[in-house]
Amino acid sequence: MLKLIKKWLGINVKSVSSAIPAIELDKVPAHVAIIMDGNGRWAKQRGLPRVAGHHSGMKNVKKITMAANEIGVKVLTMYAFSTENWKRPKEEVEFLMKLPQEFFPLEIEELIENNVRIRMTGWKEGLPDYTLKAIEGAIERTKENTGLILNFALNYGGRKEMIAGVQDMILDVQNGKLQIEDLDEASFSSYMLTSDLPDPDLLIRTSGELRLSNFLLWQLAYSELWFTEAYWPEFTESLFMQAIAEYQRRGRRYGGI
Known part of the structure; x- marks a missing residue:
């Protein structure tokens, strides 16, 4: 692992580097969320169609x-397609919907070999059958894995999630399954799509944009935020390690002193 970290940081493996201790493997964030932004702009800079950036x-x-798996991250949530992304041109949406068909057949064996478990956070309604088939197949094939959870936020929107959670909560109150006085942050969190996952410790957003874009609005309340100008296709393992190192330098007080 030390050699891999040195490689990602651009360090000569033969040298003894003082940069390595900056990444403490016992203090790695359990859950990292990433807004993978800038594919289209990366392609445009190179005179390519937007879909080339997505690919x-x-x-x-x-x-x-x-x-992430190598350094011990437990959950990696990637914002793959938002509920607002349906507004994009039809051809681009169709291309994005077909990417799981290409990605999983190419990568599933290595993911399985590395004990990675696939899951999806979002709404299946509205997704093409071929998209669902590819994702559900990957989920089924990796369901017994016990390592890193690779969680794709697909057809996901934070506001929709919260509204749906409130609707379910109201139904439970009406049906006597929940008492109003028992409602607190923990019980409300149980109505979120990620109720069985820890909240993200660290959010990374690529492309230089400084906003959440309707991503995990409830869950990110106390997450550390890290932004980079790099577009997602050029976001390297080295930059990922820089984000982890910066996270470890911060003090998380959760509103305290």
Whole structure:
């Protein structure tokens, strides 16, 4: 692992580097969330169609997943497609919906070999059958794995999740399953799609944009935020390690002193 970290940081493996201790493997964030932004702009800079950026971005998913897995991240949630992304041109949406068909057959064996478990957070309604088939197949094949959870936020929106959670909560109150006085942050969290996962410790967003874009609005309340100008296709393992190192330098007080 030491050699891999040195490689990602651009360090000569033969040298003894003082940069390595900056990444403390016993203090790695349990849950890292990533807004994979900038595929289209990356392609435009190179005179390519936007879909070429999405294709290149898809290839980057495995690299960052393997890096996260190597240092002990437990959950990696990637914002793959939002409820608002349906507004994009039809051809682009269709291309994005077909990416799981390409990604999983190419990468599933290595993911299984590395004990990675696939899951999806979002709404299946509205997704094409071929998209669902690819995702559900990967989920089924990796369901017994016990390592890193690679969680794709697909057809997901934070506001929709919260509204749906409130609706379910109201039904439970009406049916006597929940008492109003028992409602607190913990009980409300149980109505979120990620109720069985820890909240993200660290959010990474690529491409230089400084906003959440309707991503995990409830769960990110006390997450550390890290932004980079790099577009997602050029987001390297080295940059990922820089984000982890910066996270470890911060003090998380959760509103306290």
